[in-house]
Amino acid sequence: MTVPTAVLQSGILPEGLDVSFKLLPAIIVLGMLLLFLAIGFVFRVADTENMWVAGRSIGNVENGMAIGANWMSAASYLGMASLIALSGFYGLAFVVGWTTGYFILLIFMAAQLRRFGKYTAPDFVGDRFNSDGARAIAAVTTFLIGFVYAIGQARGMGLVGLYIFGDIGIPGLSGYQSMVVFMMAITVGYLTISGMLGATKNMAVQYVILIVAFLVGLLLTGLSQGYSTVLPQLEYGMLISELSSEFSEPFVNEPYYLWIATCFSLVVGTCGLPHVLVRFYTVESERTARWSTVWGLFFICLLYWSAPAFAAFGTDLYAQNIGQVYPGGGEPGMTSAAGDVIVVLAAQLANLPQWLVGLVAAGGIAAAIATTAGLFIAGSSAISHDIYTNIINPEATQRQQVLVGRLSIIALGVITTLAALDPAAPIAALVSYAFSLAGAVLFPMFFLGMWWENTNRPGALAGMSTGLIIWTIPMINEVLPNYLGGVEGPFSDALATWVPAIGSALIAVPVVFAVTIAVSLVTDEPDMETKRVVRQCHSPEPMGQHRTAEDVVATDGGDAPADD
Amino acid sequence: MANETTDPDDDDEAPLASDGGVATQAAQDHERTDYLSSEVNLLNPSTPFMRDHLKIVWTGFVIWAVVVFGPVTLTRLAPGVMTTEMPVLGFPLHYFLVAFGAPTGALILSLWYARKRDALDEKYGIDHATVEEASDEPVAAADGGVTSEGGVDE
Numbered sequence: 001m002t003v004p005t006a007v008l009q010s011g012i013l014p015e016g017l018d019v020s021f022k023l024l025p026a027i028i029v030l031g032m033l034l035l036f037l038a039i040g041f042v043f044r045v046a047d048t049e050n051m052w053v054a055g056r057s058i059g060n061v062e063n064g065m066a067i068g069a070n071w072m073s074a075a076s077y078l079g080m081a082s083l084i085a086l087s088g089f090y091g092l093a094f095v096v097g098w099t100t101g102y103f104i105l106l107i108f109m110a111a112q113l114r115r116f117g118k119y120t121a122p123d124f125v126g127d128r129f130n131s132d133g134a135r136a137i138a139a140v141t142t143f144l145i146g147f148v149y150a151i152g153q154a155r156g157m158g159l160v161g162l163y164i165f166g167d168i169g170i171p172g173l174s175g176y177q178s179m180v181v182f183m184m185a186i187t188v189g190y191l192t193i194s195g196m197l198g199a200t201k202n203m204a205v206q207y208v209i210l211i212v213a214f215l216v217g218l219l220l221t222g223l224s225q226g227y228s229t230v231l232p233q234l235e236y237g238m239l240i241s242e243l244s245s246e247f248s249e250p251f252v253n254e255p256y257y258l259w260i261a262t263c264f265s266l267v268v269g270t271c272g273l274p275h276v277l278v279r280f281y282t283v284e285s286e287r288t289a290r291w292s293t294v295w296g297l298f299f300i301c302l303l304y305w306s307a308p309a310f311a312a313f314g315t316d317l318y319a320q321n322i323g324q325v326y327p328g329g330g331e332p333g334m335t336s337a338a339g340d341v342i343v344v345l346a347a348q349l350a351n352l353p354q355w356l357v358g359l360v361a362a363g364g365i366a367a368a369i370a371t372t373a374g375l376f377i378a379g380s381s382a383i384s385h386d387i388y389t390n391i392i393n394p395e396a397t398q399r400q401q402v403l404v405g406r407l408s409i410i411a412l413g414v415i416t417t418l419a420a421l422d423p424a425a426p427i428a429a430l431v432s433y434a435f436s437l438a439g440a441v442l443f444p445m446f447f448l449g450m451w452w453e454n455t456n457r458p459g460a461l462a463g464m465s466t467g468l469i470i471w472t473i474p475m476i477n478e479v480l481p482n483y484l485g486g487v488e489g490p491f492s493d494a495l496a497t498w499v500p501a502i503g504s505a506l507i508a509v510p511v512v513f514a515v516t517i518a519v520s521l522v523t524d525e526p527d528m529e530t531k532r533v534v535r536q537c538h539s540p541e542p543m544g545q546h547r548t549a550e551d552v553v554a555t556d557g558g559d560a561p562a563d564d
Numbered sequence: 565m566a567n568e569t570t571d572p573d574d575d576d577e578a579p580l581a582s583d584g585g586v587a588t589q590a591a592q593d594h595e596r597t598d599y600l601s602s603e604v605n606l607l608n609p610s611t612p613f614m615r616d617h618l619k620i621v622w623t624g625f626v627i628w629a630v631v632v633f634g635p636v637t638l639t640r641l642a643p644g645v646m647t648t649e650m651p652v653l654g655f656p657l658h659y660f661l662v663a664f665g666a667p668t669g670a671l672i673l674s675l676w677y678a679r680k681r682d683a684l685d686e687k688y689g690i691d692h693a694t695v696e697e698a699s700d701e702p703v704a705a706a707d708g709g710v711t712s713e714g715g716v717d718e
Binding site: 092093095100106107111238240248249250251256259260287290291293294301304305450451454532535538539553 | 594599600601602603604605606613614617620621624625628631632633636637639640643646647649650653654655656658659660662663664666667668669670671673674675677678681682684685688690691
């Protein structure tokens, strides 16, 4: 994305938003945070099984809601409407990529991963390819994903928090930066107390809060302004012809290739994101894994059908009340920071009561906190479980593991906060970098590892390294210049056109597949034990709730060859 | 109706023994298959179950690819036709197919797949309920709710 970095001072939000301390919205947000902490405290945990997979006891609809809450980050709640408002038809690539990817996850991976039965994404990679090297690359990738993804969340919390609390004035920081620090401190505090069981229970609550806030906000905005009656998700169609042509005309803002690249990256990223995959370990059976995916997608669609409507209303209200939305004729148009709060802005400009605008804003914060929680859990378990316990200190006690887990959550919180003080791109763009990474490095390993038993260790190592390199090049080309003073990015326009940072997985995935397959073919096949574990993942025979494919292979191994 | 053997539709309540007595061809195949000795290869399924399963998977995948990338590609090829305003709803056609059609299509496909997969389990005589260990109340309730929905015949 080439949207300019926003000016991070008091003028960051548009005039119409009225940045100041607001009592009722503040009470709503603080009450919500206290509720999360209370739930986290009630379900607090001290052992690893509960910390990471909630004792594998979560049922269907609850897990569906958790998938929804975990999924719907600030990028869905705030960033998507923002991109649709700012980039028009191109923004819809996000709507499509972030919903339809679940079908691929469902048909190719959900039940198989449940049967494999490992705690984390790095655990899968490490055990499937019998390699601590692969485990370490996957763990570092998981950590990186959590970090890049969470920057977008922190930006969302900072912007919305600024609207609600005004400038809380931490010395040396701008209002936005103070709010980022404040909100991240709360998120980390809550997470270190509660762990995953609390997080899963919280996610169902968070889902309800955020979906109600979003839908009620949309409904009342549409009603009060005469845009729509009971189904704004379909009624905003009538409004489109009245908006600037940039809103709906195809490929005026971004070309077809970038649309496809973005959408593809988001789809494969969905299938490789550790914090999404871990939700399948928390269910009781593979059948529940399947049905909770369907439920999860339904819960997600409720918001994704609505976001374009919010964008349309927000765009029209912005044009009527503040100024022109798209740059042209010497006018700059809407800034990316204004875009990132367009959902709140629309509710504000529609003159909804202040507490209701506050509720919409609180929904955005709930979305950001829920996702950050999932990401930090995945990132910290990568450090504590995969790197510390499996590689550095195999003798670690549960106490030590939980301690390392908590310390890595704090570390993630600190570096995310620092990076979010001056973020390089709008929320949705930041988040999509993480999707490209997951799609390029982890998705091919899950897919090939599950569906082709001859994928082996050298193949996986070569493939993952290739994926990391292909992801890093456009990041250096396009994103790094934003953090360097006085450098105009991107370094290479041709590279930015064909391997865009936002959609680099379109190139990376086929290349990584080819490298992994080629290297696997020219090196030794994996041992029979590994192949049998893969086969067990595809057997339709039901497995016990607490068994993994490895257990089954180990216990049934002796009598299996007697078949012929 | 004249057939007096067990009706396959009412096997919900039937005891396991009767099920075993009238096991379908597919269920017998399943009994005989040693899954741990059958190669896993996406392009070359080695068991009857995986052949049946992959038929569903690939069908779904092709429809998915058309739903997701079809409208945007058509818009690139024939922008005039695709940007026509739709009657009643007022959307430009491409905008509606992408913003509403694709997510809805994926949701419907997911529902379709989960049901197909349940039907496949039934065809092969696989029962998840008997193996799952006793779980606590709320989980059982949630699962029960879905069983009734997912268990509907095609």
